Amino acid sequence: MNNQVFEPNSDQPIQSNVCLPEIKVEDDRTGMTVETLKRAFADNLYYIQGKNEFLATPYDYYMALAYTVRDRLLHRWINTATTYLQKEVKTVYYLSAEFLMGRQLSNNLLNLNMYDRVCQALEESGLKLDDLIALEPEPGLGNGGLGRLAACFLDSLATLEIPAVGYGIRYEFGIFDQRIEEGAQVEHPDKWLRFGNPWEIRRPELTVTVKLGGHTEGYHDEKGQYRVRWIPDRKVLGTPYDTPVPGYHNNTVNSLRLWRAGASEEFNFQVFDSGDYSGAVTDKIFSENISKVLYPNDNTSQGQQLRLEQQYFFVSCSLQDIINTYRRTHRNFDQFHEKVAIQLNDTHPSIGIAELMRLLIDKYKLGWNRAWYITKHTFGYTNHTLLSEALERWHVRLFERLLPRHLEIIYEINHRFLEQVKVKYPGDGERLQRMSLIEEGGEKFVRMAHLACVGSHSINGVAALHTELLKERVLHDFYEMFPERFNNKTNGITPRRWLLLSNPQLSNLITEKIGDSWVTHLQDLQKLEAFADDPEFRQRFATIKQQHKQELVDYILLFNDVEVDPNSLFDVQVKRLHEYKRQLLDVLYIITLYNRIKRNPGIEILPRTFIFAGKAAPGYYMAKLVIRLINAVAKVVNNDPDVAGRIKVVFMEGFSVSLGQKIYPAANLSEQISMAGKEASGTGNMKFALNGALTIGTLDGANIEIREAVGADNFFLFGLTAQEVYDLKSRGYNPMDYYHSNAQLKEVIDRIASGEFCPEHPDLFKPIVDSLLYKDEYLLFADYQSYIDCQDRVSHAYRDQENWIRMSILNTARTGKFSSDRTIREYCQDIWQVEPITIDIEEYVQEEAGLKVTKPPLHI
Ligand SMILES: *Cc1c(COP(=O)(O)O)cnc(C)c1O
Numbered sequence: 001m002n003n004q005v006f007e008p009n010s011d012q013p014i015q016s017n018v019c020l021p022e023i024k025v026e027d028d029r030t031g032m033t034v035e036t037l038k039r040a041f042a043d044n045l046y047y048i049q050g051k052n053e054f055l056a057t058p059y060d061y062y063m064a065l066a067y068t069v070r071d072r073l074l075h076r077w078i079n080t081a082t083t084y085l086q087k088e089v090k091t092v093y094y095l096s097a098e099f100l101m102g103r104q105l106s107n108n109l110l111n112l113n114m115y116d117r118v119c120q121a122l123e124e125s126g127l128k129l130d131d132l133i134a135l136e137p138e139p140g141l142g143n144g145g146l147g148r149l150a151a152c153f154l155d156s157l158a159t160l161e162i163p164a165v166g167y168g169i170r171y172e173f174g175i176f177d178q179r180i181e182e183g184a185q186v187e188h189p190d191k192w193l194r195f196g197n198p199w200e201i202r203r204p205e206l207t208v209t210v211k212l213g214g215h216t217e218g219y220h221d222e223k224g225q226y227r228v229r230w231i232p233d234r235k236v237l238g239t240p241y242d243t244p245v246p247g248y249h250n251n252t253v254n255s256l257r258l259w260r261a262g263a264s265e266e267f268n269f270q271v272f273d274s275g276d277y278s279g280a281v282t283d284k285i286f287s288e289n290i291s292k293v294l295y296p297n298d299n300t301s302q303g304q305q306l307r308l309e310q311q312y313f314f315v316s317c318s319l320q321d322i323i324n325t326y327r328r329t330h331r332n333f334d335q336f337h338e339k340v341a342i343q344l345n346d347t348h349p350s351i352g353i354a355e356l357m358r359l360l361i362d363k364y365k366l367g368w369n370r371a372w373y374i375t376k377h378t379f380g381y382t383n384h385t386l387l388s389e390a391l392e393r394w395h396v397r398l399f400e401r402l403l404p405r406h407l408e409i410i411y412e413i414n415h416r417f418l419e420q421v422k423v424k425y426p427g428d429g430e431r432l433q434r435m436s437l438i439e440e441g442g443e444k445f446v447r448m449a450h451l452a453c454v455g456s457h458s459i460n461g462v463a464a465l466h467t468e469l470l471k472e473r474v475l476h477d478f479y480e481m482f483p484e485r486f487n488n489k490t491n492g493i494t495p496r497r498w499l500l501l502s503n504p505q506l507s508n509l510i511t512e513k514i515g516d517s518w519v520t521h522l523q524d525l526q527k528l529e530a531f532a533d534d535p536e537f538r539q540r541f542a543t544i545k546q547q548h549k550q551e552l553v554d555y556i557l558l559f560n561d562v563e564v565d566p567n568s569l570f571d572v573q574v575k576r577l578h579e580y581k582r583q584l585l586d587v588l589y590i591i592t593l594y595n596r597i598k599r600n601p602g603i604e605i606l607p608r609t610f611i612f613a614g615k616a617a618p619g620y621y622m623a624k625l626v627i628r629l630i631n632a633v634a635k636v637v638n639n640d641p642d643v644a645g646r647i648k649v650v651f652m653e654g655f656s657v658s659l660g661q662k663i664y665p666a667a668n669l670s671e672q673i674s675m676a677g678k679e680a681s682g683t684g685n686m687k688f689a690l691n692g693a694l695t696i697g698t699l700d701g702a703n704i705e706i707r708e709a710v711g712a713d714n715f716f717l718f719g720l721t722a723q724e725v726y727d728l729k730s731r732g733y734n735p736m737d738y739y740h741s742n743a744q745l746k747e748v749i750d751r752i753a754s755g756e757f758c759p760e761h762p763d764l765f766k767p768i769v770d771s772l773l774y775k776d777e778y779l780l781f782a783d784y785q786s787y788i789d790c791q792d793r794v795s796h797a798y799r800d801q802e803n804w805i806r807m808s809i810l811n812t813a814r815t816g817k818f819s820s821d822r823t824i825r826e827y828c829q830d831i832w833q834v835e836p837i838t839i840d841i842e843e844y845v846q847e848e849a850g851l852k853v854t855k856p857p858l859h860i
Pocket of ligand 1: 656
């Protein structure tokens with residue numbers, strides 16, 4: 001050992017005389033035989049959980065298994081990191097305030113190709129794998145589609161062997177647990193870390209400091225150059241926690257690196273010495289608040305200081321970390337944008353543009369132009385919404401208080417940008433106002449989407465229509481100025497989680513017929529078209545759907561205490577509760593059916609089960625009231641003897657990735673009924689179609705592309721187009737006209753208004769009725785008749801089961817385009833310019849088992 005002195009928290013590995021023995025493959029931490037797995041499991045139970053079979057709880061078994069799997073990820077993980085370092089690869093950094101990963105154990109077993117062996121090892125130990133998988137608390141570090149997209153992207157990046165890191169926040173409390181009490185949503189804190197998280201590794205040596213508040217000062221450096229320094233009044237520490245992200249059946253294991261906030265000094269001793277113990281810990285508490293809880297708003301910006309602190313915190317940590325990584329192998333910033341691609345998942349991390357400028361100029365002393373060139377060539381921006389309430393704007397006053405240096409930098413970016421605009425459009429003062437990064441007129445705001453557009457070389461929407469609407473409307477001025485920056489990247493979903501893991505029965509059937517290439521080349525599902533008319537295949541396809549429906553029936557009986565007919569049409573709308581998504585339109589159809597039955601109880605009606613799930617933002621009054629309406633309608637309809645069980649309505653509580661994995665495969669009909677021009681893409685629509693549900697939908701988001709792919713005959717289309725919505729609103733829309741001219745609609749609204757769905761509070765749903773009659777912002781009335789007619793076509797079509805199954809098969813066969821692998825390939829080629837790097841791990845055959853076992857790498 002040399003006698004060099006090391007900083008205890010140095011992040012530099014010791015390169016010198018360390019020489020460790022090779023890790024052996026038959027080792028309990030790496031071996032893949034069933035025998036080794038059993039031994040490793042028992043060992044982890046004993047030495048990590050401190051339990052034996054007489055003391056262990058089910059959760060102890062889960063933890064022991066999780067550690068057994070993690071051990072087998074580690075040498076691939078280490079090897080991946082080493083390869084990236086040594087090859088100086090270009091790396092994608094995906095910055096996202098949300099990652100909705102879903103359960104890890106099952107996914108890791110799948111991607112590591114050890115599901116069956118672990119299943120056997122547990123069985124021989126007297127345990128059932130599925131029982132342990134179900135014990136894992138889901139890390140709900142996201143709200144909905146945006147966070148889930150980030151998780152699908154990580155899976156695809158690792159599967160495509162792209163060097164990539166996901167950066168985000170390690171919220172101590174994720175999205176709240178939703179429970180339904182007396183028909184209403186009640187939020188409970190999500191204590192997902194309560195029993196420890198076996199998948200993360202804390203990296204205290206990589207802790208970074210983040211400044212907040214204070215003021216700036218100008219000074220002249222030794223060379224007489226004018227510079228600015230930022231004197232903060234607070235400092236917060238960011239400590240990374242890494243979670244492995246394995247690719248499917250390859251050796252790549254990328255990282256999800258989430259930051260936790262902590263106080264820069266554990267105690268303020270001055271305060272402590274003066275006897276104020278609790279005062280001494282307030283700093284700690286305030287600092288830790290930053291990563292305490294996920295904001296539970298989907299598609300809305302609240303403008304809270306803590307939210308801006310969260311965003312800046314994780315972005316600053318991540319950029320410092322990216323620069324530290326880069327500087328291990330580079331002496332200057334000349335190649336930064338050639339080695340680093342940073343993608344902004346919406347505007348939440350867009351402060352990164354000002355932060356990278358600050359770091360390059362103030363800390364690393366680059367000139368403005370050089371720093372700006374590097375910044376622009378590093379960042380890409382993905383827009384996720386067309387809703388104006390979701391566009392982030394921060395009060396200039398708040399910005400000044402929290403990030404005074406960034407505000408100066410943003411002003412300078414804005415000044416230079418507006419000069420450019422003036423040159424291109426002389427005398428167009430209105431355009432200057434529209435495009436400015438600062439919104440003027442009364443209270444001033446920083447417009448984060450404008451910052452993201454100006455500071456990125458790429459701006460993309462997430463479905464073809466969405467990108468067109470960005471170019472035509474939301475970001476039209478920027479499109480005129482920088483047309484070459486705009487591009488579309490239609491979203492996708494990972495087939496590993498959303499077919500292989502959630503629907504193993506269908507996966508096996510598909511693989512039996514066409515081989516397993518579809519798992520990584522989803523377009524190969526096309527080959528299934530040949531079986532759409534094969535009676536045996538149809539039969540098996542239908543049986544699998546029926547099995548999933550039966551499982552959901554059992555689940556609903558257990559949790560909702562509602563008996564559901566497994567042969568009824570399962571009509572499903574699961575997604576965040578939002579007015580633009582129009583869950584309420586679905587309810588109007590249910591009441592329409594109910595009215596028909598009440599008028600004529602003997603009427604022929606197709607039995608349907610309406611299944612809803614989804615969380616509403618806790619402060620979103622209307623969305624929460626819609627949940628109450630669904631449950632109120634459910635109570636009446638489910639128990640009315642006239643209905644005689646032909647219609648059931650169920651609201652399943654606690655929608656999550658795990659619940660989605662049970663629901664999507666059991667659906668017959670997928671409700672994608674947003675007002676055209678509002679849903680940027682949707683990804684739930686893709687999960688349903690892949691699992692053989694037919695869509696009833698508007699021409700919105702990716703629905704348009706799904707319809708193109710599966711064929712208009714295999715898709716139930718209704719409603720106004722985005723253009724028609726726009727024109728109708730421009731003409732002046734009056735919902736009352738529809739109410740008075742459509743008797744069926746009037747009857748539905750009158751029934752809600754009558755109070756009969758809630759006799760105890762007859763006025764409960766008046767706000768819903770009023771909002772429809774007097775405003776109807778999302779044009780439910782305008783689309784009502786078209787929707788009802790379309791639903792009636794669905795009922796008719798479902799009666800022809802043979803044809804329905806055929807359409808269902810064609811939906812699965814033709815949704816290959818919607819793999820997130822395809823999306824990620826497009827990002828790689830068009831935006832990031834990154835190439836795959838195969839991770840080589842020496843392999844040899846472990847004789848007695850006949851299994852290929854990967855050998856861990858030599859220590860560096
Ligand atoms: C896929 C998914 C979503 C997105 O659903 P949309 O229908 O596209 O809004 C939201 N939440 C969860 C848990 C999901 O898995």
